[in-house]
Amino acid sequence: MARNLKKFVNPRFTKTVDLALLRRLLERHRDGLRGLDLDLFEGEAADARQAVQKFLAAPEDAYPEGLVADLHRIAELGNANGLRLLQEQAIRHRVVIGPERDEGGNESRQDPKQVALRVFLDHPHLFDAASDMLALTARTSLAEFAGVEEGVDTQIDDAAKKVFEDKAAHMFEADLRGRYCRIGWYDDDDEINLVVTHGAPVTTTDVVDQDKERVISFRAAEHAVLSYSPATGRLKIGGVPKARRAELAEIFAVTMLSRPGFFAAADAQHLYTLRLVERAGFDFTFNHAFDPAIRRVQIVEAQADRVSTDPQTGEERVWWSI
Secondary structure (H helix, E strand, O other): OOOOHHHHOOHHHHHHOOHHHHHHHHHOOHHHOOOOOHHHHHOOHHHHHHHHHHHHOOOHHHOOHHHHHHHHHHHHHOOHHHHHHHHHHHHHOOOOOOOOEOOOOOEOOOOHHHHHHHHHHHOHHHHHHHHHHHHHHHOOOOEEEEOOOOOOOOOOOHHHHHHHHHHHHHHHHHOOOOOOEEEEEEEEOOEEEEEEEEEOOOEEEEEEEOOEEEEEEEOOEEEEEEEEEOOOOEEEEEOOOHHHHHHHHHHHHHHHHOOOOOOOOOOOOOOOOOHHHHHHHHHOOOOOOOOOOOOOOOOOOOOOEEEEEOOOOOOEEEEEEO
16 A cells, blocks of 8 residues: 555645546545535535545544545555556557546646546546556565476466456455455566455554544455466466465466466476585686677675564565675
8 A cells, every 4th residue: 555645635636636536536435424525516616625635634544444445546556657557558458548628628737646546437447457567566576486397378268267366366265365356467478467456364453533432444455466477387476475375376277277286396486596606605607608698797796685484374574684
């Protein structure tokens, strides 16, 4: 989730955003709104903006839970990078998200926040795709599985996608993460990329509501990513506890490749080793004889991490690095 929600819903935003869009966003959560009468939108625009700003200035605990989730998602794409992702997906889906114009045909000045809000309301499938791309690019540490052979293509159709989604949802549900599971599928040159949006464990917290204390529970959204290269037969997985990576790899093998056990070989995850470096010490050199264009390779920096794994959840934690 975005950490700067208050920056997103600042007075500059509420003073300039299209009131019709803002009203539509709030209408999605009308039953949960407290302290904000949406009939204000029928009156003076300045009064409506002032009332919304006062409402949004309150702590997030005062918002309906669904509104908090919506605002966080919009805030994540409400910047220059998010705008780029939205534009890329608009081209891919052949959707025009050009500038809004007033009655006189003049272009309205809209910052990325307003564009993100408009796409969120008018083109949810496009917004979801851009959100998936954000999650995909944010994952830098991926576990790799080598298949038993190279050159095995995927067999993706609607039926296979549905089976994969159902099996993944069952896996997350078993970890008390809820049944919700949405899969985004994207081709990138010679790789197949999947972004799996699922629930996190339930969070329970105390809030103050109209001078009374109450307890609310909510489930945040999390993302897992998978990337498969048919040419090399390798699958990369990120955003999944270590204890579940092999299971998710097997689900992919069964549903997308029709090859049970494809990533289950004993050495499937033994892809890299520093043994040669350890043996040679400072005398170690890279062997690049296979490519005469490479004249010299030199290690200029190395990092060692102290990592521990929770035996119950499989979650990894880096304690320190040198």
